[in-house]
Amino acid sequence: MPLKVLIIGAGIGGPALAYTLRRLNPDHNITVIDRYPELRTTGQQVDLRGQGISTMRNLGLLDKVKEIGVEEEGIAIVDTHGKTKATFRKSETGTGKQSFTSEYEFMRGDLVKLLHDASLKDYGGKTSKDGGVHYEFNKSVTALTQDAAGVDITFSDGTTGRYDLVVGADGQWSKTRKLLLGAPASAAAFHSLNLICAYYTMPRAPGDDALMKMYVAPGGRGLTTRMGCTPTTTQAYLGMRADPEALAVRCGAPFVRLPPEKQKEILAEELRDAGWQTDRFVRGMRDAADFYAHEIGQVRIDGAFAKGRVALLGDAGYCPSAMTGMGTTLALLGAYVLAGEIAKRGDGDVEGAVRGYESTLRPYVDEIQKISPGVTNLFFPTTRVGIFAMHTVLGLIETFRIDKLIMWLTPEDKGGLAIPEYPEIRFEEKDGEKR
Ligand SMILES: Cc1cc2nc3c(=O)[nH]c(=O)nc-3n(C[C@H](O)[C@H](O)[C@H](O)COP(=O)(O)OP(=O)(O)OC[C@H]3O[C@@H](n4cnc5c(N)ncnc54)[C@H](O)[C@@H]3O)c2cc1C
The missing domain is CATH 3.30.9.30 (D-Amino Acid Oxidase; Chain A, domain 2)
Structure with missing residues (x-):
């Protein structure tokens, strides 16, 4: 039975999920809303790392991501006179191993547009009258209640709807999180x-x-x-x-x-x-x-980020912060796992899929959210001595090529966790791409 799905937030995670669900079943009726008046294609450079690369490959979108890639050769640390203190060139491994600069760098807006357009594309298969993906802007959710059979939603324009699955992909300050957990627990997260x-x-x-x-x-x-x-x-x-x-x-x-x-x-x-x-x-x-x-x-919820028929996705549920460089990767992986769990269990077991999403994704979230102690102090020192120490440490890393050594010694995927495979989501094979 096709599902009636509401996705709140047309950033990165929301459209990625809409795209994947539509490809799994063109009859799913998927509505994506955003409180903004139009698709928000602003934002600066973001990238794919580790598990994000395999996710986009399985989603059949890695080649498209290469097309929107921006040229960045690496990173130079400069002093107040503009003098270079250390330089790190980008990696070109073709895998998940990345140095400070990934080989999959692109503008956030281009990725949002890529995912939005992909979610609206017809990939074959019959779409019923009510099926497919619909975007509605200038719209948010004011109330959410769920029972065993569905989720009741009241929208900001006063209309209401009942859905089989509701996904909050509305970013770091998610209102869905607040509605799901209550204001104190949401703020504490x-x-x-x-x-x-x-x-x-x-x-x-x-x-x-x-x-x-x-x-x-x-x-x-x-x-x-x-x-x-x-x-x-x-x-x-x-x-x-x-x-x-x-x-x-x-x-x-x-x-x-x-x-x-x-x-x-x-x-x-x-x-x-x-x-x-x-x-x-x-x-x-x-x-x-x-x-x-x-x-x-970081968003670290004390308890589950998905309950019953409501799931939080991306920054809304488990923002890892820009300090990890993994926000885009984790939002895409989250969309892939949620859709994969639905595919694995069949459309009739949404609550099982939501539980599967939480338990499957949790180890990745915990791993990706780890920030090495001292990272903030290293990159944002407060004193001149601290800045001198930072320049010295980074200069040594460059001289002794320690960044390359670390890259070769560490696993491609963060924490050595390969992404879960869902045979239903091998879209790159369906599209005839080589792995
Ligand atoms: C405008 C913008 C610019 C950004 N620029 C950068 C950047 O330069 N570098 C960087 O590292 N990260 C940036 N980010 C964050 C980055 O996109 C996310 O950290 C990450 O990619 C995870 O994506 P996400 O889909 O979970 O959240 P986001 O990409 O943040 O998307 C959330 C979406 O939800 C919508 N939304 C929010 N509240 C509601 C609501 N109540 N109802 C309905 N919709 C709602 C927002 O308008 C947005 O479209 C930016 C985010 C935004 C929204």
């Missing part, structure tokens, strides 16, 4: 890493080249440029260590709840005298229409 980051594009300048440039200033502040966008623009990344509660007291509200103009003002103030290209970053930020800022943290 977010563990701040005491870092604020902002991403935007600014006009390209001489000296911007195919190497990502990373500069760290005293006070735990960081500036980074990357090139993978249009020929006339450069991606700008700002990072700063901040105690969110102290910052909220100073700003009169939590930083993430402030309007973008106010966030820009605060970041400009915090970056004052940071050195290197600070003035350029601040000018670019003031004019940026694609500015996006957030607090870096």
Whole structure:
């Protein structure tokens, strides 16, 4: 029996799940909603690593991902004069083994669009009148209740619906998580890493080249440029260590709840005298229409991220944070496992599939969320001595090629966990691609 599915959030995980479910059964009736007025194709560079590469291969989308890839040769650590202190070139293993720069780097918006378009494509098979994938924007969920046979939803426009499966893929600050777990448990699941980051594009300048440039200033502040966008623009990344509660007291509200103009003002103030290209970053930020800022943290739910017929997917349920570099990979893997568990059990056992999703994905989530102690201190040192130590350590890693050694000694997939295989989801074979 085809399923009536509601997916909340048209970011990365949501459309990936819609695509996979549709290919498994073109008769599934899948609605994807987003509170935003249109598909949100903003955001800067993201990548695939470890299990994300095999996931996209099984989904038959790895070749498409290569087509949207951006050229980045590696990463250079620079000092306040722009002098390079260490350089790490990208890996080209063709597998999951990646150095600091993955060989599968692309713009977030291009991936969102790729997954959205793929979910709407006809892959053959009969689609009934009600089947297929439908997107609705400017829409969110205000109430959710479930019983053994279905999930009742009230939408922001006052309409209601009953679904066999509801999936919250609505990002780090997921409202679905709040509706599923209650506000206190949902808020308690977010563990701040005491870092604020902002991403935007600014006009390209001489000296911007195919190497990502990373500069760290005293006070735990960081500036980074990357090139993978249009020929006339450069991606700008700002990072700063901040105690969110102290910052909220100073700003009169939590930083993430402030309007973008106010966030820009605060970041400009915090970056004052940071050195290197600070003035350029601040000018670019003031004019940026694609500015996006957030607090870096992990979502670690005390208990299950999927219950009954409701599942949380991607950042909503288990955001690993930008510090792991695995957010995109984990959201895609989550979509693949949830669809795989439905395929494995058949459409009649949604609750079994949701339980299977939780138990199958949990070891990957636990592994991917591990952050080595000292990583924040290494990349966001607060003192000049700390910055000197960081330059020295990274210089030694480059000189003795330790990054390459680690790459060859560690398994391709994070924690050595190969992705689960679902014979129903070998779309690359159905599409005639070689593994
Ligand atoms: C605009 C934007 C820009 C980003 N830029 C970067 C970046 O530059 N670098 C990086 O590493 N990560 C970035 N991220 C985060 C990154 O996409 C995720 O960490 C990761 O890929 C996991 O994807 P996800 O599908 O779980 O969540 P997301 O990609 O965050 O998608 C969540 C979706 O849910 C929607 N949504 C939120 N609340 C509701 C609601 N109540 N009702 C309905 N819909 C809702 C959002 O509009 C969004 O489309 C960005 C996210 C967004 C939304």
